[in-house]
Amino acid sequence: MHSGTEREARRPIRHCVGRLRELLSSVAEKAGELDLVNRSLIFAALGFLSLVPLMMVIAAADPGRAAGLGRWLARAMSASEPAEREILELFARPRRILREVTAFGLTALCIFGLTFAAHVRQAYAAVWATRRPRVDGVRAALRELIRHVLWLVLLIGFLLLLGATPLSRTDLLPGPLEVVAVLIVTLAFVWASQIVLLGGRPGGWALLAGAIATTLGLAGLRLFAWLVFSPLIVSQATAYGSIGAVVIILSWLVGVGFVLYGGAFAGRITYERTASLQRRRKPVGDHDDGVRVHRRRG
Incomplete structure (x- = not known):
């Protein structure tokens, strides 16, 4: 018994x-x-190739704003003061920038930026297993191009907005209002990125869970960067020069790509589990109603 x-x-x-x-x-x-790891490696390579021309173009228009973006990168990595100086030296640009350099920066930004956007779009499509609609080839290519350009505009606006955010350089945890503002801006950008690149499929509310998971993951990555990447930037720059700092920045970008795609994947799992539970509950309710009606008739 x-x-x-x-x-x-x-x-x-x-x-x-x-x-x-x-x-x-x-x-x-x-x-x-x-294959999230390989996708994250490609994300880091294309992201860095897009970031450098972006810095060149912004430096040509406003050198102070370019320094602000370099400072934002240091803060996003939770870099200490010595590590921040190493990062700023990588993106330092002289005040005299030739017109040819600006044209090269614009060309490189267009090429690498559109390739970067296409890669992010393909990764999101693979995460959500979405297929391209069967339409005319020219129309489909034009729509894809518009989505990629719009996403690049969102990305540049996001970086410029965060570059102007008065986050503390040395504090790991800034003020509560600043934290809330950055989290809201990041959540809005990630959510809008998925909607724009996926063309509204599978739906805005379905993509919200992935945006929330990505935002929380980026916050956790900032803590990890403070513990690991910030000391490594100084040590690697001292040992190997500027290339050492570049390697650490690329490693951080790999982490960003993994969080970005992993967060979207977590959102898909959450959405599918929620939908599955709802489907299971609905027949039970219908069955109960049928039993009640049968009893009343009896």
Whole structure:
């Protein structure tokens, strides 16, 4: 009797453990198919190639604003004062910038920027398993180009806005109003990025969970950068010069790409689980109503 009671008590626990294992196995299988690590490496390479021409163009128009973006990059990585000086030296530009250099910066920004946007769009499409609509080739290409350009405008506006945010350089945790403002701006950018690049599929509310997960992941990455990347920038720059700081920045961009795509993947899993639970509950309710009606008739 006692052993039978224990078996009955353990049955729900075994059921929950089995469901958890099934869920983790499904998540691991889907994550392996997405190849998030390689996508993050490509994100870092294209992101850095787009960031440098962007700095050149902004420096040509407003050198002070370019320094602000370099400062924002240091703050985003939670860099200390010595590490921030190393980062600012990488993006320092003389006040005299030739017109040819500006034209080169614009050309490079267009080429690498559009390639970067196309890569992010393909990664999001792979995460959500969306397919391109079957329309005329010219119209489809034009729509894709408009989405990529619009996303680049959002990205530049996002960087300029955060570059003007008065976040503390040395404090890991700035004021609460500043934290809330940065989180809201980041959430809005990530959410709008998915909507623009995916063309509204699978829907704005479905993409919101991924945007929230990405925003929280970026906040956690800032803490990790403060613990790991900030000391490495100084040590690597001292040992290997500017190339050492570049390697650390690329490593941080790999982390940003992984959080960006991993957050979208977490949003998809959350959305699918929520939709599955809703589908399971609906037939139960309909069945209960049918039983009630049958009883009343009886």
